[in-house]
Amino acid sequence: MSILHDRIAYPNLLERIKTVAEVLPLFQNGMTLGWSGFTPVGYPKAIPKALANYVETNRLQGKMRFNLLIGASVGTETEDRWASLDMIERRWPYQSGKNIRKGINTGRIRMHDKHLSMFAQDLGYGFYTKDLGGKIDLGIIEASAITKEGNIILAGSVGIAAEIIQSAEHLIIELNTTIPSYEGLHDIVLPEQPPHRQPYLISRVGDRIGTTYVPCNPDKIIAIVESKEPDNGRSLGATDxxxxxxxxxxxxxxxxxxxxxxxxxxxxxxxxxxxxxxxxxxxxxxxxxxxxxxxxxxxxxxxxxxxxxxxxxxxxxxxxxxxxxxxxxxxxxxxxxxxxxxxxxxxxxxxxxxxxxxxxxxxxxxxxxxxxxxxxxxxxxxxxxxxxxxxxxxxxxxxxxxxxxxxxxxxxxxTDPTGIxxxxxxxxxxxxxxxxxxxxxxxxxxxxxxxxxxxxxxxxxxxxxxHPEYRPLLQDYLDRASHECLSRGVGHEPHMLDRVFRMQQHLATHGTMKIGSWD
Amino acid sequence: MSILHDRIAYPNLLERIKTVAEVLPLFQNGMTLGWSGFTPVGYPKAIPKALANYVETNRLQGKMRFNLLIGASVGTETEDRWASLDMIERRWPYQSGKNIRKGINTGRIRMHDKHLSMFAQDLGYGFYTKDLGGKIDLGIIEASAITKEGNIILAGSVGIAAEIIQSAEHLIIELNTTIPSYEGLHDIVLPEQPPHRQPYLISRVGDRIGTTYVPCNPDKIIAIVESKEPDNGRSLGATDxxxxxxxxxxxxxxxxxxxxxxxxxxxxxxxxxxxxxxxxxxxxxxxxxxxxxxxxxxxxxxxxxxxxxxxxxxxxxxxxxxxxxxxxxxxxxxxxxxxxxxxxxxxxxxxxxxxxxxxxxxxxxxxxxxxxxxxxxxxxxxxxxxxxxxxxxxxxxxxxxxxxxxxxxxxxxxTDPTGIxxxxxxxxxxxxxxxxxxxxxxxxxxxxxxxxxxxxxxxxxxxxxxHPEYRPLLQDYLDRASHECLSRGVGHEPHMLDRVFRMQQHLATHGTMKIGSWD
The missing domain is CATH 3.40.1080.10 (Glutaconate Coenzyme A-transferase)
Structure with a gap:
């Protein structure tokens, strides 16, 4: 028996094993997608990469655009490549990569950044998709195993995977067979919505209050695809x-x-x-x-x-x-x-x-x-x-x-080693x-x-x-602003609004924030 | 028996009943004081007013200055009058009144404003008094009764009264006999400090998890003063x-x-x-x-x-x-x-x-x-x-x-009815x-x-x-900023830093925020 079959303990799901090519037709322009993954671990890789290849090969740039809901950033080979192929209409609540950043800062990609805990919660309220009927069309989840009840054992991250599994209309599982089953590492709690929410009874760091799997209605799972792609995790920078x-x-x-x-x-x-x-x-x-x-x-x-x-x-x-x-x-x-x-x-x-x-x-x-x-x-x-x-x-x-x-x-x-x-x-x-x-x-x-x-x-x-090179400038700003504002009786937090961003403007025009003076 | 005696069910405390004049010598320049009270209800009145009179009569302005810790604002006849007599060195975390505001904005009073829930918590950590030995010298608490164990039944507000009763070195109780005993209205929980803190098991608005009194070591109470001063509560403004x-x-x-x-x-x-x-x-x-x-x-x-x-x-x-x-x-x-x-x-x-x-x-x-x-x-x-x-x-x-x-x-x-x-x-x-x-x-x-x-x-x-009078100006700002920033690839949130506060500057010089244009 293959590792893949070995990891799927719910027999009815075996017949939903598909190839990547078989699932690509499920994706349609304008869909809202929820992915697992968090700072880039535990995200789907095989399908997003294959879909990007499909768009590139068939010159569908700008014609296959998606709303992407992911807990945090994922590997650049997925979201950033999608951005380079104009495949992203909206992205919540965080992202990483040169191309996606460019898309956001030139106005081609709509991004709304939000506190990560709040995002996960508001997602369940339907706030981010309310003009699209409040639903997530398709969830793509990297998993390490499926239990005999059809519940999902996640991989190296949790993020918003549980919320997506709970709320997406349909799910595709990328079952990663290059990693072990992570069973036992997760503590999953499906959030209730107010007014039915209860306290989270965690009073020590290691307290566990949930399940080791994400409860899942197996009928939602329309495909399981094997993935052999490793996580594209973060290497440490050199110390300095x-x-x-x-x-x-x-x-x-x-x-x-x-x-x-x-x-x-x-x-x-x-x-x-x-x-x-x-x-x-x-x-x-x-x-x-x-x-x-x-x-x-x-x-x-x-x-x-x-x-x-x-x-x-x-x-x-x-x-x-x-x-x-x-x-x-x-x-x-x-x-x-x-x-x-x-x-x-x-x-x-x-x-x-x-x-x-x-x-x-x-x-x-x-x-x-x-x-x-x-x-x-x-x-x-x-x-x-x-x-x-x-x-x-x-x-x-x-x-x-x-x-x-x-x-x-x-x-x-x-141009200046201490220019900022x-x-x-x-x-x-x-x-x-x-x-x-x-x-x-x-x-x-x-x-x-x-x-x-x-x-x-x-x-x-x-x-x-x-820094000593900026200390006199900042001191002078504080002294002048204090003098101006305190004498007018408006000095709880002194500022000079007409000059307050002069350092930033100087950087744009002169390549350094070292202004001559505040005059 | 007087109402006052009737409200003090712990007999040993009866002998600590004092007049306002008798407690004034307890106050010394430089002390850190914690008061009960919140948006002005349940605050001490008789003693603060008498102390202000004492300072005024004896021309002690600037020679009796205090650090004031109160849950939120209290009546102007207390904190604001104190400010007018230069009796406040520091004030956390909120305040109200013309004189105290003037003291803050001219630099005579140090104020640190803080989220009210966080202030109450940090107070217990000693963060606000760490340069003063981390302690509150004296707490002044308006109460409506004292239980037979010597615990405190508060009046019309809770605020940080429980934290003060818990942490002040000494306490003076202002027992207000013009109001009924409020026993039963409060739900008091004394906060534990991390890592020993437990969940607050409130999952409906009306859930009660504490006591109706503030637990108090009666040895801390150095005086009980009768107060007949009514709360100086808030009237509603006219609707508009x-x-x-x-x-x-x-x-x-x-x-x-x-x-x-x-x-x-x-x-x-x-x-x-x-x-x-x-x-x-x-x-x-x-x-x-x-x-x-x-x-x-x-x-x-x-x-x-x-x-x-x-x-x-x-x-x-x-x-x-x-x-x-x-x-x-x-x-x-x-x-x-x-x-x-x-x-x-x-x-x-x-x-x-x-x-x-x-x-x-x-x-x-x-x-x-x-x-x-x-x-x-x-x-x-x-x-x-x-x-x-x-x-x-x-x-x-x-x-x-x-x-x-x-x-x-x-x-x-x-000068302009729609100037701001x-x-x-x-x-x-x-x-x-x-x-x-x-x-x-x-x-x-x-x-x-x-x-x-x-x-x-x-x-x-x-x-x-x-407002329609400002809509074209704001639209023009957005359009220009968007044009400038998007073309340079820096336009997630377009701004023109060199002009961004022009409306505020115009108000200062021309009495209205209606600038001519953004040119």
Missing amino acids: AVSERIAGHILDFFQTEVKAGRLPANLLPLQSGVGNIANAVVGDLVKGPFSDLTVYTEVLQDTMLDFFDSGKLKYASATSLSFSADGFERFYNNWDEYTRKIVLRPQQLANNPEMIRRLGVIAMNTPVEFDIYAHANSTLVGGTRMINGIGGSGDFLRNAFLSIMHSPSVRPSK TCVVPMVPHVDHTEHDLDVLVTEQGLADLRGLCPRDRAQLIIDKCA | AVSERIAGHILDFFQTEVKAGRLPANLLPLQSGVGNIANAVVGDLVKGPFSDLTVYTEVLQDTMLDFFDSGKLKYASATSLSFSADGFERFYNNWDEYTRKIVLRPQQLANNPEMIRRLGVIAMNTPVEFDIYAHANSTLVGGTRMINGIGGSGDFLRNAFLSIMHSPSVRPSK TCVVPMVPHVDHTEHDLDVLVTEQGLADLRGLCPRDRAQLIIDKCA
Whole structure:
């Protein structure tokens, strides 16, 4: 018996095994599609790639366009290739790739970015498809097995797979036979809608309240296709001195807080975004003084395997295993040891304010830039150009015990190695407000903003976080704005609206944010 | 026996009854004080007023300054009078009054505004007093009775009273004998700190999970003072045509949603802010087609009594009874009937994301202004001048089933009756982001933004919400910004940063936001 047959324990479904070519006619222009997958793991690969080939071969660019609902980003060989073939009409709530980004920023693709926990929930309410009859025409789900009742065992991520399986009109399963059955790793809860919703009884990171499979009406499954495509997971970037300095400041801060009695000795559950700084922080925790730690986050990257191996990480909850190819090999080679310490949840629960607040999560994320009053821009460069989306940063930062944002103090422009300051007078787009952020960190230092009024925050951020080349300019802005606004009795949060974006304008015209003066 | 003695069922406390004059020496310059009270009900009155008189008489202005922690705003005869006598060093997380506002906007008073649910929680973590040793020196609590175990029965609001009683070094009770004992109206839960926090098992508006009193160590109580000062509650403003048109749009929208199956026939629990529009909405619900309704909100105003009387409101949960003097009289005259349908909770629970999301609350609030991409400014006029604070608007709008903001489309300036548009290209301060708001409403119409990308949202907001006198200007802004940004491939959310605040600048120099053109 083939691996494929072996993984399908519900006999009636065996007759629905189809080839990729056989399912392509099911796709029609204008359909709303829901995919599994999250930061690119556990997404369908064989069918999206085959459909892209079909569109390319038959020159159907612009004639086969879809509304794509996916938990977060998926591999560039799928959504980004689709964008390059003009196959995407709408995309919610997050994306990744050069072509899809181009489509969004030139107006060809409609994107609505939304908090990931909220997106999963609103999807069930029909908010995103209300002008299309409120339905998802077709769900494509990567699975690792099907139970004898016809229920679905997902693969390396959960994301919104459960919501799609629950609400799509029809389902196609991509059963990936290159990976083991993931049975036992997931904790699936199908959300009720209000007013019937009940508390999520998770009070420790590892608590399980659901099933290991996604309940599924097998009649919805119109095809099962075998996939032999590996996940296109994330490799880690190289560490760098700036990230390590930032991580050092954060670890020092944790020690101070433990000493002051404001954090337990084993801290509180950690959330960290992806990227070099997040990995440097985990790297420091691997070597650091804390033990018996827990993680309540979105995605687990390769560094988490080191963290487990160090004996310091007790348990991790996430919605996706965003490992590299090497990471997956390590994971499979030590399956029993890792999987008894990991749970994968729907993103509606992984990112839920209820648990984030209850557990007292410590949230750490990287923005594009932040301003002197502690507003942060996570999505739109220059206030207008979409990068990826807000993702889960708001879910965590708004509800965390400690909300930390970390960033290099400067980034290079095309012509100036320190041409872009990440500390600006006012961010041109706000994703996280001053009401939400507790701590800002750059390689220059850490600003603990708790309990400070805006002007005191601004002084501390300039002193601790700004790069020395920009510090005098920012200080001058604060001094002038304070003088102008306080004397007029309008100075709770001083600004000069006629000059507030001058640094951003200077970058556009001169390739650097180093303006001469504020005159 | 006096009413006062009658209300103190714990005999040992009788000997701690003191006069107001006797407690004044307990107050020392630089102390951190926690008061009960919320949107001005249930706050201490006799002692703050006497202390103000003492400072005034003895010319101690600027020599008796305090850090004030109160759940939300309290009566102007207390905090605002204190501000006028330079008695406030810091004020968290919200305030109200001409003098306190002036102190904040001229830099004499440090204010940090924070989401009300988060403030209550962070208070327990010691975040706001960490440079002062993390403690609250003295709590002043208005109570309506003391139980035979020495526990506190609060008065017309809960706010952060429970957190203060739990964490202050010492307590003074103002026992108000002009009101009845409120025993039975409150549902008090003392928050645990993470990692020991448990789910709040509230899955219907009226569920009770706590005690009717605040548990208190009576040794902390250093004085009980009788107060005969009535609450200085909120009278309703007169209704106006603009508010009624807005309410009409909202009721129509509810009917459409019920018809489409996206809302139950009895809607979902309603939250509404204070003010004319909120009252007009409740007024319409009193006359409207919906019944069996529930309310999960911060404060109940007089209109809620009409709502109960109509038979259409089944239950209301809040943290404060913000009635007028007449409203309180109605409430007391029909005590049994009203109180079996009302529960008052700590603001940490009344405004908690956990319950707001679980219950599927419909949130409705008024901002200062919103922009064409659906960011809203609730706190800082012109981006710099503090009004009151964010209050609970973020707690609700970020977690609601439907997040609705309503505003008149224009406000008068000093010289132009339509000199200020409430729909602008970019708000100069963001409290609520585009990721949070579902529906914007003015008297012009209602824009349902769910599922729309930024440019589509902008067009809809201009068409539905903008005042006709500003519509062409806003359209021209959108068209020019779109043209500029899309052609450069940076147009997910088009803006012209060099001109984006021109309307606000024009208002400052010309008394109106009607600029000639964007050239």
